[in-house]
Amino acid sequence: MLNEQQLQNVKSLQNICEQRDGILLKLNDDMLRMPSREEHMDYCHYEEDQLIGFLALYGFGGQLEVCGMVHPDYRRQGIFTRLWNEALASGRLTTASSVLFNAPKASLAAPEWLKTIRCRYSFSEYEMAWQADQMQEKSTEVQATSVSYRPYEAADREFVLQLYMDGFDTDEEDTAGMLQEEAQSSKRIRSMIVYHGQTVGTLVMDYDTPAQAWIFGLVIDIAYRGQGIGRSILMQMIRRENESGLQPHIGVETQNDNAMRLYESCGFRSYAVQDYYDLRL
Template sequence: MLTKKHLVEIKALQKVCEQEGGFQLKLNFDMLENRVGNYKEDFFHYEDGKLVGFLGSYGFGDKVELCGMVHPDYRRKGIFSSLLKMGIEEAKKRNSRTILLNAPTVSQTAKELVNTIPCTFSFAEYQMKWQETELSVDPAVILRSSFSKEDREAEIKLDVLCFEFKENEAKGFEQMIEENSSDQKLIIEVDGKTAGKMRVSESNGEAWIYGFAVFPELQGKGIGRKALSKVVKMEHQKGLPIFLEVEAKNAHALKLYESCGFRSYHSQDYYLYLD
């Protein structure tokens, strides 16, 4: 479990690196703040008591994403390579099938680094922010908190169908979210039946939408757009800026989000580690 001191140090280093590089790092603070200590997931490098290097490991089923940074004044000293080696070794101990290295698209330093690592470009992911747009709300689409056994079974099934999780991985992931996260888990309901799900994280004065999925047989009926519009209005009324992420290759989701007023402002590249 990370201490408050760790989190403060990570945020301070992040600020320096982002200001110097003109990009944004995806450090998943919602996950950093809810570490449970079952695995070694965070790797630090200190010089004279000062944090100058950090790598975070983020597990999603049998997939692990790695994202890190080194203070501009301490680069080209092998610090990141050392952190990355430790992160990859730990991921292998967890029998992770897929290891992804995450880097801001516009980071020239990251591009130079990945050329020295056995990896290949996999996909890009857009960070999107909602721009105030008139949205209509359909009362037939209901959002309710997820509590029942049936809700949990539906969430697992949606992870398998929409996010390519294996069933046991989906069970573990949903249990981890339920036990260690303050995120609000929502079920999308239409005509008394479960149609989909999403998760809303409110942290640091922002709202982020995660895990948004609709059963494949119900897609293309406007359910997703109506549910998204509803949660956006709900968070907007709280005065929070609203964000989400989407893979660039997911053209259908990208079009859906844009139709609700979301606009891309940043992107991350993911590289598949080859071993």
Template sequence: MLTSEQRKAIHALQQKVEHADRIKLKLNWDMLASESRSESGTEDYFHYNAQGDLLGFLAIYQFGNKIECCGMVDPDERRRGIATMLLEQASSDWLKRTERFLINSPVLSKTGITYCKAIGAAYAFTEHQLVCKEVPIPFTKEGVRIRPAVANDKEKLYQLDKEGFGLTANEVKSLYKNGGAEGNYIIEEDGQTVGKLRVDRQKKESWIYGFVLTKERRGKGIGRAALTDIVHREVTNGKVVWLDVATDNDAALSLYKTCGFTADGAQAYYELEK
């Protein structure tokens, strides 16, 4: 796993970059903080100066058959080849091992978007970043409840991810290698599993990932009831809640807005050719 010193240095650099560029980076801190992070030794790439200051960082995140990477360079040290060096190291390790190698950049990051285009990466898609800071208006539906997932729920989680996101069995299992069922919640209707989501809690923020319902239970108010329940808990506990949604997923965007979320930035993805 990453050392506490490495995590502190990454966080400090993230704050400096976000303040200078007025953006929000998607660094997936739940994965960076995982105990099994970097077991292979090739998930995180660092560039330090002679004094030991972190000037550049790039992280690899594996999601089934695709790789996502997010990098950053100290604003005072750009145009010195640091980003290119880090990406070359990462692509050398990962490009032939995955079907898709995606580079993530905030839409508002002029340097990030310009860099992706300059290296010939092809635009793939964009995700909205949505935020909820206020306690949402309660919405209840009889028979619907949300509970923490336990070890015995793993197969249910696997099945929901396979059906909801079109993943293979091996791809789904790779998503859970870092923490098992921890952080996941099961959505039930009348005692039957009908969906799931995952919550990553940080100091001041909570991020919602992997929200999915079985196909036949969508559009019936179940998702709204589950989301307002979990978001109510998080905001009441002092958290700002974030989630991502594809820009072409109008149904999901509409649902999230009814649960108190508003758009606050977007993340663009560019695909690196093999």
């Protein structure tokens, strides 16, 4: 786990890279701060006491995601390659079921470096922010009294595992690991979606980014889809977070047209794209 000074150094370097490159990096500040964060997950390169390179591994169940950065004035010196080789030498990646590199589509440096290792493009994800004036009224929206939500409980575990396998085609072990990691985070809160008293889905709210509330992992039981439940719960989350002074955000794969239409009808608009690359170990 990084200490407070190191975390401040990471944030400072992130700000420099984002401003100079015109990008948004997914560095998952909440996960970097977890007391339970394992060893060999964070790699730093300093020159004259200044952090100029950083690479982090993030565990989502059995899957690892990789994200990092190098100060714009120090690129093309092999710094990120050194950090990557350190991560490889640690043996941490050999325990992962899969490894994904995350890179902003707007980045010019990331694709060039990714060509030097054994990886291939996998998918892209829109990052979307809610805009009040973009909401579309729907006369067929399910009444809020029919759809509600409640806190996640340990007894919901098997149902969530099944929802994620059916809805996202995820591995049971990966999802179980993700639930375990959520339980250790104070900024990720899972809720269960209820329809006429029946638990029919789940979602996660993430409060890692100041002034933002991120909606993740929204999935409805296949037997209850097409009834407006997803839209109804989204609107409830939007109203709740907006009234508390937070701007709702959500991510969606660029190929998921149905989800895109739903999110746009609720007032979300895309502002950035993140690319993901699958590493072949």
